[in-house]
Amino acid sequence: MCKPNQHPDNMDSRIKAILIAEGSADIEPELLSTSKALVPGPSTAGPGAGVGSFFFRSGGHLVRLEHRRDPDATLIVRRIDEKAAGGDNVIIFYKGRELVRGRIEPALIHCPEQAYITLSESCIFDCAFCPVPKLGGRTKTAGEVRRMVDDAYRTGNLRAISITSGIERLPGEEVTRAVDLVKSLTKYNLPIGVSVYPTVDSSIRLKEAGAVEIKYNVETMDREIFGRVCADMDLDFVLASLKDAAGIFGRNRVFANFIIGLGESDRTVRKGVEALAGIGVIPILRTLNLHPLRPDLAKICPDAARPDADRLLRLARFERDILDAHGLRADVSETMCLPCGGCDLVPHRDV
Numbered sequence: 001m002c003k004p005n006q007h008p009d010n011m012d013s014r015i016k017a018i019l020i021a022e023g024s025a026d027i028e029p030e031l032l033s034t035s036k037a038l039v040p041g042p043s044t045a046g047p048g049a050g051v052g053s054f055f056f057r058s059g060g061h062l063v064r065l066e067h068r069r070d071p072d073a074t075l076i077v078r079r080i081d082e083k084a085a086g087g088d089n090v091i092i093f094y095k096g097r098e099l100v101r102g103r104i105e106p107a108l109i110h111c112p113e114q115a116y117i118t119l120s121e122s123c124i125f126d127c128a129f130c131p132v133p134k135l136g137g138r139t140k141t142a143g144e145v146r147r148m149v150d151d152a153y154r155t156g157n158l159r160a161i162s163i164t165s166g167i168e169r170l171p172g173e174e175v176t177r178a179v180d181l182v183k184s185l186t187k188y189n190l191p192i193g194v195s196v197y198p199t200v201d202s203s204i205r206l207k208e209a210g211a212v213e214i215k216y217n218v219e220t221m222d223r224e225i226f227g228r229v230c231a232d233m234d235l236d237f238v239l240a241s242l243k244d245a246a247g248i249f250g251r252n253r254v255f256a257n258f259i260i261g262l263g264e265s266d267r268t269v270r271k272g273v274e275a276l277a278g279i280g281v282i283p284i285l286r287t288l289n290l291h292p293l294r295p296d297l298a299k300i301c302p303d304a305a306r307p308d309a310d311r312l313l314r315l316a317r318f319e320r321d322i323l324d325a326h327g328l329r330a331d332v333s334e335t336m337c338l339p340c341g342g343c344d345l346v347p348h349r350d351v
């Protein structure tokens with residue numbers, strides 16, 4: 001069993017694993033106001049879409065937790081005197097006992113220090129874990145995105161620009177939207193990363209536009225589960241696109257989300273991580289988020305369950321070893337999820 005430190009203070013990898021496994025915390029609304037993003041509101045991308053969250057930093061690690069008002073929650077965040085606590089402003093209690101101290105960190109756009117922007121907030125694909133097709137959001141205009149980036153830039157805290165998108169009508173249209181935007185955003189001289197569903201020429205077009213990093217999600221490397229959960233996607237095409245991207249963007253610049261908790265075995269995860277690292281791709285092992293808009297997932301994937309802290313730690317350490325064996329580093333990326341690390345145990349950074 002994964003147990004917290006005997007002497008709770010700063011976050012370490014074990015405590016971060018516990019927080020990620022729990023996923024949500026009770027927090028006072030007044031504390032949330034200190035976490036206010038430049039562009040407030042719930043996330044609009046991927047499995048976390050439609051859910052309010054906040055960021056907690058401690059001991060050099062960052063974690064993102066969903067916020068809820070529930071005095072009986074397993075995790076409870078309480079304010080402490082900042083001066084007396086040497087700069088920390090909250091304690092997180094786990095099952096009634098103090099677990100860790102740290103600070104609530106404000107987001108910029110979606111996450112700290114980045115303008116991480118979703119272009120199309122709807123999707124014609126219907127992956128069974130993802131709320132985006134059910135939310136059916138709108139597509140931002142290029143001018144709107146440029147204004148958001150400009151606002152973030154003027155805070156002086158912007159370190160990277162990240163672009164993602166659902167698929168409003170066609171994957172190629174989203175790629176073109178991203179290419180045009182990247183071209184107009186290079187003037188900021190900041191690293192730009194893009195995560196979209198690939199097309200045959202998306203990598204070369206995005207690279208030539210000025211993107212430095214790319215993410216194409218595999219979602220799972222268990223082919224049987226993939227067939228049930230991501231019926232609209234083509235895993236072989238995504239893998240071929242990732243291999244192609246590694247040749248175009250180079251080492252440590254290509255990533256793929258790989259969800260943990262859909263019923264896959266540890267053995268399948270290990271084989272999948274090895275396969276991805278073998279083609280120069282860094283997998284992002286992402287904890288399954290059981291979203292209230294996707295009750296159908298339980299029928300499609302009866303074994304789906306949020307992984308516990310022990311499993312998250314075990315798989316993250318295994319991934320670090322595999323990346324080392326392939327000469328890959330997860331701590332040099334500049335955009336999207338690896339430098340943020342709010343949702344995952346990042347190899348070389350957290351473990």
Ligand code: SF4
Pocket residue numbers: 064110111116336337338340341342343344
């Ligand atoms: S890890 Fe990725 S999805 Fe999670 S908060 Fe950070 S940028 Fe967002």
